[in-house]
Amino acid sequence: MTRTWLLAIAALSAAPLFGDTVVLSGARILDPGVYDTEGALVIEDGKIKAVLEGKEPKLPYDAKVIDVSGMTIFPGMVLGRTSSGLDRANESQPTTPYLDAYDAIDPSSIRFESFLREGVTTVNVMQGNATAIGGLGRVVRPLGLTVEEMTVRPGSGLILSVSDRPSWDRVRQRAQLRESFAQLHDHLEQVSEKRYAEEQEKAGEKVEVPPAKARELGRKLLRPEDVDSQQRNLYLLVEGRLDAYVYCERAQDVPFAIELAKEQGFLARTTLVLGADCHKAVDLIKTVGRPVLLMPTLVHRETDPLSGDERETFVPRVYADADVPFGLMVNRESSFGERYLWYQAALCVREGVDRETALQAITHVPARILDLEGQVGTLKAGATANVLVLSGDPLDAGSHVEQVLIGGEVVYERSNDVRLERLLEGSEGSGPASEHKPHEGEEELKPDDADTDPGEPKLQTPGEQERGAGEQKQGEQPQPEKPGEHDEHEGGK
Amino acid sequence: MIARLALSTLALLGALTAAQAAPRLILGKLHTATGQTIERGALVIDGERITYVGPLAELEQAGEYPTLDLADVELTPGLIDAAVPAGDGSVEASSEVVPQLKIADALSLSGTVWKHLAQAGVTTVYVTSSPASVIGSQGALIGTGKRPVLLEHPGDVKLTLSNEAWRRGTRNSRPFGDSARMTARRPNTRMGLIWVLREALLNAQRGVDDPASQALGEALAGKHGLRVHARQRHDIETALRLADEFGIQRLVFEEATEAYHTLDLLRGRDVAVIYGPMFIEPLGSRARTGEAEHPCLRTPLMLKQAEIPFCLTAADRINEGLAAQAMWAMRYGLPFADALAAVTATPAKLLGIAEQTGTLERGKRADVIVWSGKPFAATSKPLLVLRAGRAVYRDAEQIEDDDWVDPAGDAAPESPRRKNF
Numbered sequence: 001m002t003r004t005w006l007l008a009i010a011a012l013s014a015a016p017l018f019g020d021t022v023v024l025s026g027a028r029i030l031d032p033g034v035y036d037t038e039g040a041l042v043i044e045d046g047k048i049k050a051v052l053e054g055k056e057p058k059l060p061y062d063a064k065v066i067d068v069s070g071m072t073i074f075p076g077m078v079l080g081r082t083s084s085g086l087d088r089a090n091e092s093q094p095t096t097p098y099l100d101a102y103d104a105i106d107p108s109s110i111r112f113e114s115f116l117r118e119g120v121t122t123v124n125v126m127q128g129n130a131t132a133i134g135g136l137g138r139v140v141r142p143l144g145l146t147v148e149e150m151t152v153r154p155g156s157g158l159i160l161s162v163s164d165r166p167s168w169d170r171v172r173q174r175a176q177l178r179e180s181f182a183q184l185h186d187h188l189e190q191v192s193e194k195r196y197a198e199e200q201e202k203a204g205e206k207v208e209v210p211p212a213k214a215r216e217l218g219r220k221l222l223r224p225e226d227v228d229s230q231q232r233n234l235y236l237l238v239e240g241r242l243d244a245y246v247y248c249e250r251a252q253d254v255p256f257a258i259e260l261a262k263e264q265g266f267l268a269r270t271t272l273v274l275g276a277d278c279h280k281a282v283d284l285i286k287t288v289g290r291p292v293l294l295m296p297t298l299v300h301r302e303t304d305p306l307s308g309d310e311r312e313t314f315v316p317r318v319y320a321d322a323d324v325p326f327g328l329m330v331n332r333e334s335s336f337g338e339r340y341l342w343y344q345a346a347l348c349v350r351e352g353v354d355r356e357t358a359l360q361a362i363t364h365v366p367a368r369i370l371d372l373e374g375q376v377g378t379l380k381a382g383a384t385a386n387v388l389v390l391s392g393d394p395l396d397a398g399s400h401v402e403q404v405l406i407g408g409e410v411v412y413e414r415s416n417d418v419r420l421e422r423l424l425e426g427s428e429g430s431g432p433a434s435e436h437k438p439h440e441g442e443e444e445l446k447p448d449d450a451d452t453d454p455g456e457p458k459l460q461t462p463g464e465q466e467r468g469a470g471e472q473k474q475g476e477q478p479q480p481e482k483p484g485e486h487d488e489h490e491g492g493k
Numbered sequence: 494m495i496a497r498l499a500l501s502t503l504a505l506l507g508a509l510t511a512a513q514a515a516p517r518l519i520l521g522k523l524h525t526a527t528g529q530t531i532e533r534g535a536l537v538i539d540g541e542r543i544t545y546v547g548p549l550a551e552l553e554q555a556g557e558y559p560t561l562d563l564a565d566v567e568l569t570p571g572l573i574d575a576a577v578p579a580g581d582g583s584v585e586a587s588s589e590v591v592p593q594l595k596i597a598d599a600l601s602l603s604g605t606v607w608k609h610l611a612q613a614g615v616t617t618v619y620v621t622s623s624p625a626s627v628i629g630s631q632g633a634l635i636g637t638g639k640r641p642v643l644l645e646h647p648g649d650v651k652l653t654l655s656n657e658a659w660r661r662g663t664r665n666s667r668p669f670g671d672s673a674r675m676t677a678r679r680p681n682t683r684m685g686l687i688w689v690l691r692e693a694l695l696n697a698q699r700g701v702d703d704p705a706s707q708a709l710g711e712a713l714a715g716k717h718g719l720r721v722h723a724r725q726r727h728d729i730e731t732a733l734r735l736a737d738e739f740g741i742q743r744l745v746f747e748e749a750t751e752a753y754h755t756l757d758l759l760r761g762r763d764v765a766v767i768y769g770p771m772f773i774e775p776l777g778s779r780a781r782t783g784e785a786e787h788p789c790l791r792t793p794l795m796l797k798q799a800e801i802p803f804c805l806t807a808a809d810r811i812n813e814g815l816a817a818q819a820m821w822a823m824r825y826g827l828p829f830a831d832a833l834a835a836v837t838a839t840p841a842k843l844l845g846i847a848e849q850t851g852t853l854e855r856g857k858r859a860d861v862i863v864w865s866g867k868p869f870a871a872t873s874k875p876l877l878v879l880r881a882g883r884a885v886y887r888d889a890e891q892i893e894d895d896d897w898v899d900p901a902g903d904a905a906p907e908s909p910r911r912k913n914f
Contacts, residue, residue, distance in 0.1 A: 299812075303605070310605055310608070333776065334776075336770075336771060336772055336773065336810075336813065336817070336821055337813055337817060337871075339773075342871075343871055346870075346871030346872045347871065349872045350865070350871065350872045350873060350874050351874070352890070395871060395872055396870070396871070397820045397821075397823065397824045397869075397870060397871045398823060398824055400824075423773060423788070423789070423790050424789070424790050424791050424825065425753075425789060425791060426751075426753045426754065426787060426788075426789030426791075426792070427787045427789075
């Protein structure tokens with residue numbers, strides 16, 4: 001009798017509670033390189049359980065079924081790096097590894113709402129490129145009232161830059177980096193000696209060893225709490241316990257970046273963030289054997305100084321042809337298109353990169369870079385159920401994000417999107433011109449005429465070509481030409 | 494997609510000797526911008542003109558033409574951007590009313606921007622004056638490519654109602670010639686702006702004898718078109734009031750960000766709207782004006798539904814391109830046929846060049862784009878762009894044969910047709 005009761009209770013507790021299983025049915029299920037089929041997606045307990053292929057698959061009897069006929073199911077997109085969500089993109093100090101994005105992420109930022117609307121469900125929020133060694137990043141989902149609620153993975157990595165930045169030339173930048181690591185090692189030597197002495201005291205022994213030996217032994221005993229809080233993250237970095245995102249603006253920066261990472265012991269956890277003409281060093285980049293992140297300006301134009309000939313390169317194509325996996329980023333301060341991950345991927349397809357690679361560059365590859373492979377950016381079984389319901393193919397400009405699920409729950413529906421409605425239909429107010437308030441995270445824009453990236457061509461009148469040179473000297477209107485110099489153009493804001 | 498050339502021996506000989514004279518054939522899906530789409534279409538180009546547009550099946554002796562036959566390509570007319578702004582070098586600081594000047598005299602045709610425009614499929618652009626002048630200079634019509642050419646056009650005169658013309662007044666500098674009178678300085682309020690406009694228009698009406706008034710008088714008489722640069726609702730309304738006051742029959746609005754608020758005012762009048770660029774959030778100088786805070790993404794669709802003639806422009810967003818503007822307009826509801834017209838046939842009509850270009854029709858100038866897929870799709874791009882039958886852009890990877898495409902090459906100088914020089 002008791003045994004039957006026990007069995008019955010066991011059976012009850014094993015059965016899933018009503019509502020834990022969600023099924024999206026009737027759609028095209030697309031996961032680049034994994035699925036491209038008609039069927040139904042089964043979500044259980046916030047994770048992807050299975051994909052049931054076929055037009056009329058047999059659905060679990062107790063599942064809550066959401067009919068998304070005619071739609072396309074796609075993994076929630078992953079953004080490998082952005083400074084959107086921080087109040088300011090960069091610190092003024094060059095070496096600040098002790099900072100943490102945790103302290104600056106604003107959950108109420110409108111950027112997170114935009115991410116949901118655009119179908120980006122995993123975001124790595126980090127400082128910008130105008131640094132030597134920046135702070136810790138954090139991988140978040142764009143949902144939640146507190147940073148804790150939003151966090152997917154704390155301490156996602158440190159940002160380093162080996163390129164010059166405003167008011168620092170390359171020589172100074174590299175000297176700063178070397179200096180910072182030298183200071184770290186000095187400090188580590190000190191605390192190692194202390195640690196060794198501590199251990200000796202505890203053990204009650206008094207073995208005399210030369211200082212070098214003491215440091216060596218002490219280093220092995222070192223724990224993060226022994227290291228000064230200002231140096232701790234750098235210590236973790238050189239111990240291979242933190243990811244590194246190393247920004248290289250130009251091809252000449254790549255060898256230095258790789259050497260530095262190798263020397264300091266974090267090459268195996270380095271993701272190169274590549275700008276401008278780094279594609280020229282693609283062979284060297286390939287030797288690192290890690291996927292890379294590409295800055296959002298995907299077309300690189302160069303003018304030969306002698307002949308005036310212009311050469312244009314579509315950057316992702318170089319990496320695709322060399323079989324280097326790459327992740328794409330967005331530029332939120334740029335024109336319409338570059339704000340969207342799907343548009344960046346569509347440009348890749350336009351220029352000859354195959355569809356699968358392009359789609360993986362906004363899903364699988366950034367997930368891998370963020371150490372979340374198989375957990376986000378995919379519809380494989382076991383992954384977190386971050387899922388988009390699109391009205392069509394993700395690379396079609398006419399497709400819209402209709403619904404977003406995070407952890408299996410519907411967190412965005414286009415039909416309820418009030419802000420979008422206002423954008424589509426126009427808002428009421430048309431009062432006197434308001435003073436432009438800089439958007440959060442935006443640097444004060446220099447006064448200039450065009451509504452463009454510095455790279456945009458302008459119709460030159462002959463006088464202007466000469467005047468352009470003159471104006472530089474005046475100092476009133478310097479036109480920043482280099483990408484990456486101002487944070488409007490670093491990897492996503 | 495490697496070009497497969499279909500040549501008959503006759504045509505081959507023809508191609509080598511009098512290459513430009515031999516008619517050439519392009520196959521693909523044709524979007525003529527006359528409301529017609531031809532699935533398995535053929536386009537025959539003879540010299541500078543189109544001599545056949547229609548189904549391949551109905552083309553006689555099709556096999557005799559040197560043919561460009563690529564898989565999955567679609568053809569449209571060359572795109573026309575009706576309002577590309579000239580740079581700051583075109584703003585004459587000595588006076589804020591300069592309708593007598595010509596942008597054509599300021600433009601440098603040796604920049605790479607013309608090449609980039611051609612690469613993006615834009616074969617003809619109208620360069621409009623900067624909104625920094627209250628009444629700006631006459632615009633210029635340019636055919637793009639590596640060797641851009643100045644085309645004949647009377648040049649529209651532009652009235653600026655947006656605050657770019659009076660915001661700069663806060664940094665007043667003495668104009669040329671020594672005059673410290675208030676009337677010689679730039680306006681620095683909207684009141685001042687409207688007063689400058691009124692004074693200029695009144696002088697023009699009265700036939701005052703100075704170059705600016707004469708030129709503006711000619712514009713009022715219809716010799717030049719009149720454009721208005723306005724973004725906000727009250728600026729559009731003011732412009733229409735001024736038009737009524739001074740008997741201006743036809744106005745063309747540029748930018749018109751808040752046109753969606755004034756559909757009823759614009760409907761039924763002789764107006765056209767050059768709308769663009771599209772944005773969710775303005776950037777740069779446009780953001781600094783504070784006038785573009787309330788965009789409406791469905792505006793192109795609303796303009797179409799209100800039957801107000803409009804075209805799209807990329808304005809200063811040259812890199813992103815006019816095709817992208819069509820893409821965004823379609824994303825937010827505008828049907829493909831209307832988007833195509835808004836970047837081809839409609840701007841051609843607006844600029845008065847509809848007889849030569851703007852559609853794929855027999856007898857018109859061969860301004861053609863061969864797209865790698867569906868036109869304006871994010872995954873498509875122009876593979877070949879022809880202006881007047883010669884290639885102004887060719888995707889070197891996809892289209893190999895130089896001889897067919899442009900035997901004389903982009904190197905052959907075209908005679909620039911300048912009327913006033």
